[in-house]
Amino acid sequence: MEALNPSLTKTLFFKSYPLRSTFTPQLVPYIAKTQRLHGSRVLSFALTCKLKTPQDVNNKDKTVSKKIVLSDTAPPLEEEGGGGTGNGKVPAKSRSGGGVMRLVKRFPRRVLTILSNLPLAIGEMFTVAVLMALGTFIDQGEAPDFYFQKFPEENPVLGFFTWRWVLTLGFDHMYSSPIFLGTLVLLGASLMACTYTTQIPLVKVARRWKFLSSTEAIRKQEYSDILPRASIQDLGVILMGSGYEVFLKGPSLYAFKGLAGRFAPIGVHLAMLLIMAGGTLSAVGSFRGLVTVPQGLNFVVGDVLGPSGFLSTPTEAFNTEVHVNRFFMDYYDSGEVLQFHTDLSLFDLDGKEVMRKTISVNDPLRFGGITIYQTDWSFSALQILKNDEGPFNLAMAPLKLNGDKKLFGTFLPVGDAESPSVKGISMLARDLQSIVLYDQEGKFVGVRRPSSKLPIDIDGTKIVIVDAIGSSGLDLKTDPGVPVVYAGFGALMLTTCISYLSHSQIWALQDGTTVIVGGKTNRAKGEFPEEMNCLLDRVPEIVESSLSKEASRNSG
């Protein structure tokens, strides 16, 4: 045991030196202040400590005195900030300003205090939730007549809720209504205020590297234990082995783990603000447009896109002309649609092809900030041969479009097309792969596939279906907010993960041969005592022979 100890202490110090150096800049002001105020006390304290720990003094004189200064000043500071909110610290700073300045300063500070109030923030979140829920119950974006019928004045929902409420408060377009957006803005302001006044001071307190030098303070922690006949160095090594950062100064030990768990909630708030900012940018600076283009036709991007907000500015890429080379679907063996594809070519002003890509659902085309999505389809025309004449293009009319069951139909007049009671062949299709034909009486005749080239005879008229021409439903947009929102998403995911970490702090004090251990954690309160018990069980018990040496070394 004796032979082991020196090497262990060496590793301990090796580990803590780099960390100490990162903390020194923070310490400097405190040192300066305390030396000016009560330099003599520091000196005396340093002396007593030197007496207690000759071992440390031999190692490094300077660090010891610095550390002692810290341990002398830290407790009062800790009491001040330890209240949790750190609000108490803010007025203390503002006291330095003059009388007028104070008034000017006080107003934003009061607003900050109100905004960072937790119940208010909770109320805002709750309001947002309720408004969103209302938005899903009230049909959005309908004409006023719809609401007159749905929420009549004679028979109000819940006894009071009529169309007047819906239209006055803008609940017919909930997610862009002033009430909803206003609540979101308020929530964003609360986020900022809370981060500024509460979270950052909390982190400052948590980062402070503090030793507890009294037994009572350690015993007061959420978890505390007494280890008889143990050495604080052994404890330090064991804590280091399980991922703690350990700081050792004479008889006191301070160790912490999961400090990132304290920082992460700030990151969560900032990420939320980033997402909100990105969302705003999307709302004011994007273009959107929908177009249904039959296979083989063109359109110009700028004609389709319409601005959504006052910051929407067209770019060079809006002159691009898009040509739909081909629209086709893949099918499962059972006949269901597997995927929709559109082969697109992009031409610049000079008519040069700048890009060609086959897009499908989940695989959009991106060019110069414009994104083209495959979102819909339609049946444009049917190409047929009638009695080997033609081909004729018959325009297909949408008969039913609601939901996923689309139905298209066309009509081929037979005989005198000018007569008032014209009869003909009806052709119906659910998709591009099979056409159902009915005769003049409306009776079912047969089904033909466009690819089969198989003629069908209907009352003496021979019909061959040559091709089914689909049109592709394309969704176009430019959105400058996407990179910002994505950055926010990434940050939010990361910081939410880190937020799950629990910040655990452990203090220990060597008192003769016993070690008093105390600790606390901010999240994993259930697991922490168990983890501590496990760790403390591994601290070796010092046998008598080495005990006496340890004791003599401590006293000497």
Add this chain to the structure above:
Amino acid sequence: MIFSSLEHILTHISFSVVSIVISIRLIILLINESAGLYDSSEKGIKTTFVCITGLLVTRWIYSRHLPLSDLYESLIFLSWSLSIICMVPYLKKNINHLSAITAPSVIFTQGFATSGFLTETHQSVILVPALQSHWLMMHVSMMVLGYAALLCGSLLSVALIVITFRKVIRAFEKKNNDSFSFDEIQYMNERNNVLWNISLISSRNYYRSQLIQQLDHWSYRIIGIGFLFLTIGILSGAVWANEAWGSYWNWDPKETWAFITWTIFAIYLHIRTNKNFEGVNSAIVASMGFLIIWICYFGVNLLGIGLHSYGSFTLTSN
């Protein structure tokens, strides 16, 4: 054919095993603690887990896509995630009674999935074009895991509310009978100083207060995990929507309700940061969250509105 009968067998095994497990757990919780019963219920949960895993793998093999494409499959996945969460306490070896509260949720989801309500959807359907993406695995699995964890956590909170309110009622009943119960009410307020008060009150109450503290803590931890999964799920869904639908946020009912769920549990986590609100207040919020998850998970699907109601997506034909 082999696959579907295998699926059938596995469904029935898992369902019966989980019901046996629940009765055993309830016996342990309510009547007595016996090591033998405890072991058997532990084995039962593991069997259930293996069965549901087998079920999912079978379905995956014969439908050739991740079994997360419709309500039935996501329900099975939900009960799979719930059984994982039920197993965690066993692995940790430090909480005995919590899975008695969470395990019934497995039987409910599994029972609902296999019941007659969803018979039409039992047949493995084809994957609609919008779902053919790698994001499917990430988004849906994260969402369902999140729902499962949040459901478990909020169930623990519901249990906490039930126990606390029973205690309050009992305390008030006692107060009418004799004056000594003042100690008990005081003890309720100073729950944290259990050791200080232990001499004054019966050991049964001590046990109950321990249970409440455990419930409180574990519901917080499990909801924390669930919130994490939900966040990742919603965000990956938003990224996917930007690939497939043309915008990362469409105010689709399902999206909106997922966001409402997220907000409610964000409120829960914020209430927990304030020491004055801890305990029952946060538990009430969590049990509100419990209802909202079900609205989000089922309500929106049953109404069949919006972009998330697969089976009526605009792009599918026939």
